[in-house]
Amino acid sequence: MILFHNDYSEGCHEKIMEALIATNMEQTPGYSEDRYCAAAADKIRKCCGREDLAVHFLVGGTQANLTGITAALWPHQGVLCADSGHVNTHETGAIEATGHRVLGLPSVHGKIRGQQVREYVKIHFADPSFEHTVQAGMVYISNPTEWGTLYSKAELEDLSSACRDCGLPLFLDGARLGYGLMAKQNDLTMADIALLCDVFYIGGTKVGALFGEAVVISNPVLARDFRYIMKQRGGMLAKGRLLGVQFDALLTDDLYFTISHHADQLAEQLRAKFQALGYDFFMPAQSNQLFPILPASVRVYLAEKYTFIEMDRLDENLTVCRFCTSWATKQENVDALCADLEKISE
């Protein structure tokens, strides 16, 4: 079987493995207080064009989400997000387990707009019994979204401006950030994101690392005592240097961007093939996740050789499917999938 169902089926990029091997028997202090973490943080700050960012390394996305969100909210506050947001759909109530409600907003293409945030806040405070409902305390978005779509710079500016007007910090889940930044239609830079968000993370798990997410905090209120909360929620890695070494490698010679670009290009080939053969997409195909709508015959045929996710059955025949490429996807596997697709579509 060739796996296209997600973007974390392999280990890590060879350069990262080399870095891990090279540093393996070195002795370093624990808990990310080593020189590799420091170096990686510096490179991230440089990449964002700012010296004043707090950078912390966590092992995974749910951990990054729950740590970052609980660090920001007062007890009576919840987090606004797209109804399709990962914290709202696939984290087993991780945010609720920290005591906070997830406030899902209707989304288009997995995205929300500044106007929705402004309205939520306005309606909340217009209710004479507002203290009986959950106050918004943060806004969470993902870029790329869970549907593989992208926020344009204008959209992120609009959302950021709404958040600042409403006094709500903006959190950007960048589990697939590289695939977003290297996408053809993208017009955002990491510096833009650091400027427009209060906290975001640079996903490593899905973009070349064995594991790891680099949390970047520009809002000093959210940065306060962040390491305590990491430790308390089980997110402080003893051998923290493993995170530093990996992000240091990812940010050397643009590795993060180069390998992201690779995934995006292969996704683009796949997208073009699906389109050329007349298949519709459930969502605009903008980064490394594609959501073509496939008839049963095609779906069953492909499932013999390839894994992909069946997201939603639209009718007796049609199913929304998810195919992912990644830093590790081989050209030959994309070629094979394209060829098989062509064959069954004849």
Add this chain to the structure above:
Amino acid sequence: MILFHNDYSEGCHEKIMEALIATNMEQTPGYSEDRYCAAAADKIRKCCGREDLAVHFLVGGTQANLTGITAALWPHQGVLCADSGHVNTHETGAIEATGHRVLGLPSVHGKIRGQQVREYVKIHFADPSFEHTVQAGMVYISNPTEWGTLYSKAELEDLSSACRDCGLPLFLDGARLGYGLMAKQNDLTMADIALLCDVFYIGGTKVGALFGEAVVISNPVLARDFRYIMKQRGGMLAKGRLLGVQFDALLTDDLYFTISHHADQLAEQLRAKFQALGYDFFMPAQSNQLFPILPASVRVYLAEKYTFIEMDRLDENLTVCRFCTSWATKQENVDALCADLEKISE
């Protein structure tokens, strides 16, 4: 500087690195549903001599503690432990963050006895207003303890029996389990532990792995839905196979035990040297952590070349210090430390 202050200063054992390299580009399902996790779980079951154990892999110790404890407790219950227990001292209130009190009991050499558990429960229910105090719902111990000491088989049987009489599941934190099982004075096997405890974990982070703890659950009530709680608390690793690969390697050809033995032997050399030179120990030296009491002159002298932890200042002159060996400690470094110790003690 040569680091003796903890047992997680290096990366991983070469055999583990080799296994990670060999499997790196293999495609596997995520979230520990791969064949490496299955194989490692099987080896653990074999090692415990039982087929009916649930095995789950987590990244770190605090995560294993908070996940295992919150999975066992009802909302009004707390966890009994030695006052020196890790969950009571060095996890930033991770257990409290899940809503439960840590009920510290006075300990001798970092250990508690069955009688203390029985008495706590008896006193609790003898209080006419018992509902106004926290009910015990689990007992947590560490073996080796945070003070490097060991539970004998008789002690663990005594505690286990008390726990069962009181209806309290017993949780054993085995962050350094290998160093305990290979210690000269140890008379416990992994099978004993699986039999006497309801849940325990086999520490990898401190014993040869890059990271990872294998949680072993013999009590089916605690095993129920454990993966949900792992996910909810941020402990489900996307590339879970990294844990499987590492534990598979650790449990092949007795690697886990061989490298633990190495650390214990070096600790024994150090212990003998401290003792021969007339230094007292704050705690019986039984595994890879030693707690000698050092005068200021010695402490300052050693601190120039070696790292170790100053646990407690006893008076103007004397300080309890912690020195750790590990699977990675080099004979030459122990020799150097012994030589310097001799020099300053002349």
Add this chain to the structure above:
Amino acid sequence: MILFHNDYSEGCHEKIMEALIATNMEQTPGYSEDRYCAAAADKIRKCCGREDLAVHFLVGGTQANLTGITAALWPHQGVLCADSGHVNTHETGAIEATGHRVLGLPSVHGKIRGQQVREYVKIHFADPSFEHTVQAGMVYISNPTEWGTLYSKAELEDLSSACRDCGLPLFLDGARLGYGLMAKQNDLTMADIALLCDVFYIGGTKVGALFGEAVVISNPVLARDFRYIMKQRGGMLAKGRLLGVQFDALLTDDLYFTISHHADQLAEQLRAKFQALGYDFFMPAQSNQLFPILPASVRVYLAEKYTFIEMDRLDENLTVCRFCTSWATKQENVDALCADLEKISE
């Protein structure tokens, strides 16, 4: 101003006040361990036709909801309810603050059906990654609902049967239970409810008492250690006998039912008047809460003399309003409102 906006604008029924006065200087044990609480619990058991019910007294509805729900759920579970359910809309995330998600289901007339519960559970376990989503652990309904509507016996049987098939305890919020049981269209008895639900409560705050809800638990698993959780969540009243005295009075000579009937009758008069004058209702008018749709002219006119709640603006002109009657509503006030309504509707 005459208040129709809720059913808790006055103190308590005179019989209850008399009982409070009569017992005021009596000395009793605290925390509901007095003879009044015992007597009230007995009367409730009798009213339900069962000896095996646990009965506990709490001060208010949010407290009863959060205590009863947190006592039933495992950490990774959430509570299913109508999207209009009180725990989902007006309790400031009280359930989430105990660590659990509220799982709102689409509702018709504020009610959910057994089929929805069955489907939620089926879909959950059909998802191969079900551990990444919140498991249902309880079902919460209100009767009467937040929209004043009633579950028929057939509907409650259907829901109860689905819950039992799915292994989910059923919780019934009876904040306005009396008004439901005395409603013209009702075909449920308190004994039916005790049989069909695992836990429910008999609302006092809105039905004649100064405050108080009597939680009735028929499922022994949920009854276990309930007083601990009451205390822990701040719900154990020092002078618990105040709750016992009030419920004892409410359950003497059918007071609870008589005064509920009074409210329902006045609501029926109001309903008939609205209908006769041609106003539509947003929800079927079945108990003491009415939701007529009023044009702006009528709404503004009435607002000069009466309070009521504006629930939702339907268009430029029409607004859904809430009017409540209660045990304390005076016939003359209903007459006045009817007269004014007639006047403005001419």
Add this chain to the structure above:
Amino acid sequence: MILFHNDYSEGCHEKIMEALIATNMEQTPGYSEDRYCAAAADKIRKCCGREDLAVHFLVGGTQANLTGITAALWPHQGVLCADSGHVNTHETGAIEATGHRVLGLPSVHGKIRGQQVREYVKIHFADPSFEHTVQAGMVYISNPTEWGTLYSKAELEDLSSACRDCGLPLFLDGARLGYGLMAKQNDLTMADIALLCDVFYIGGTKVGALFGEAVVISNPVLARDFRYIMKQRGGMLAKGRLLGVQFDALLTDDLYFTISHHADQLAEQLRAKFQALGYDFFMPAQSNQLFPILPASVRVYLAEKYTFIEMDRLDENLTVCRFCTSWATKQENVDALCADLEKISE
């Protein structure tokens, strides 16, 4: 039996009952947004000599403690208190259930000193791994303490000054505040307390009311959004005016102080009698709770007619007992107890 085991065995003072009766059928808005709550809050502000205090009314002490503490703490913080503090001993882990550790400090006569707070904070931040331990975020004291003792003005100033230097808000649990303020040895006023603490409450439940605690907040950061947290934790009373009416009555014509004085005087008679007969006290007898050490013969004899609490068995013969007087204690009952005491002591 005559009850001396606590100070909440009766209902309420007749003046309060009269006020409840007088206002019973009045219609008011709910949730403490009525004129009685406003009037009571004004009287409290006047009594404290300050216009800028936020005042909120809650039903009971545990509720007031958990609401006030959770409103102040960041997720990784705990609350410092005397090891004998109510939140540490008799609230079933209510603080932990909000996610926070209770940090008990050794106490003398139930009290802690500023120096202890300073040292805790200093030691915490001196630890190089401080992020692995719980940060203090608030200081909780009770006055009178759980042992009936009092903070002098100098002691409270010392503690307050330490708290402010350390950036820790000071919370004073005044469940028995009246009995403290009217005690012979007291030199504090309510204005002093409002000045020296960031938040405190005036206990009603134990001092003349049916129930109720008035939370007074002088620190605007803690006052922010307090009503949300009240609601979320189940502490917002629907008929909030019941709390307003009671506190309004308590603060009219010095009722609160007069009835507190009554209790203190009766306690003083009892104290003098115990002392005259040669019994020792376990704690200095300073307010309405007395802790004489009684031999078995006396204890058994008194237990036939009177209730009191056996706190601690000191040896085969001697037991620390608790006797309380209250606003409701009758002179004749104290006389009877004194007479019986004399009889058995002959």
